[in-house]
Amino acid sequence: MSSLAEADVLLRALGALCLKLDGKAAAAKTARRKRAAFNEVLNMAVERGYFAENPLNGIRWNAPAVNDVVDPVAVPNPAQVARLLASVAAQPGRGPHLEAFFGCMYYAAMRPAEVIHLRRPQCHLPEAGWGMLNLSGGVVVAGKEWSDDGAVHEVHSLKRRAATATRAVPIPPQFVRMLRAHIERFGVATDGRLFRNEAGNYVDAAAYGVTWSRARKYVFTRVELASGLAKRPYDLRHAGISFWLYSGVDPAECARRAGQSIEVLFRFYAKFLDGLQEHANRLIEQSMKDWDRASRGEAAVE
Known part of the structure; x- marks a missing residue:
């Protein structure tokens, strides 16, 4: 020592x-x-x-620089996401079971560990309209040597949150229908989990990674593949958050739904936020014109 x-x-x-x-x-x-x-x-x-x-x-030591900014080139747009999810559903074997799994990463911007942990009681899935997912934790691979009971997986609280913390994420009607169809077709595990492997255990990252890779190759052009578009399943989470921002959702609400701080959101999605500045400028300019017209109207009346 x-x-x-x-x-x-x-x-x-x-x-x-x-x-x-x-x-x-x-x-x-x-x-x-x-x-x-x-x-x-x-x-x-x-x-x-x-x-x-x-x-x-x-000790004076410079840590390696980290590029935190999400690259728009790697983030699929909604049409590309739809193609990818359809391609996943068309894959033999586990493909149909994983369509809604990957859908969670996009429509609810969930982390993979949170998707693996998702249970039926956490899902409010009405027959019509928006639903809600009440997230409460995630499943991570710890290794037998590092867990208290010798299990490979451990259930953790939400990232950087208290053990009992939850996060409510509204989900759009089309994803509600996807989850309802998934449950109707595949049922749930004995503990209520929506997603599981053939043995009923936790979904393995390597397994769903193979399905994702095959789906990309099946549906993407050579140019899209070479660009690294949606190379990792995690890019679906980036795509979901980016689409919220593009749609004009308040960044603070985006950060809350994604389970990250507003500081992290601004750092990771800087390029997407830059694109929103012009939209914000137009809104402000339009409001200023409206006020100017109203002011001129009041002056004319006087």
Whole structure:
């Protein structure tokens, strides 16, 4: 432990955090996440009396830059999303079961972990009109070595929220119909989960990733595939939030529905918000003209 107080040792450790096991550079977010974990370990060492202060405090180290901005090139528009979901439904095997799964990521901007955890009691699905999903947590892969009961999966609270926190997300009529059709066709698991694998267990990311990849290749042109359009299922969440913004939904409401802070929304969706500025300018300009006309009318009456 004492060697960690040496600057050279810490710098080598920080350098190693930027690499994968094969020696190649790790993603910037991965390096930053590992650095944060390393920092917490050293804070614990301070609490246990191994150090008077965290030795990282005196180290000058620049973390890899992270590009947080969502690239519009990778975000599918509503017509492309419709093609993708239809392609997923047409895939053999698990395809039909996963259509509504991916629909959750787009229509409700849900994270994959939240979709895996979704249960029937959380869904208000009326026969007509808008419905509501009351999200309460997500399922993550922890690994047997890191869970208390030896299970591979763990149920966590909503991201960066208290254990009992929930998030209500309105869903449009067309998605209500999709979920109702899914439940009617496939039923639910014994614990009420809408989505499950053939054995009734949690849906695996690798499995739904294969279906997604096949659907993209089936429906997209070579140019669309080469551009990286909707390369990851998570891009559906970006597409859903981006469409809300494009539709003129207040950014604060977009952030609330997506379960993120307004600061994160503005950072991640900066390019889409830039596109809304012109629309906002036109609205303000029109209001100013309306007031000018009203003022001139009052002056004429006097």
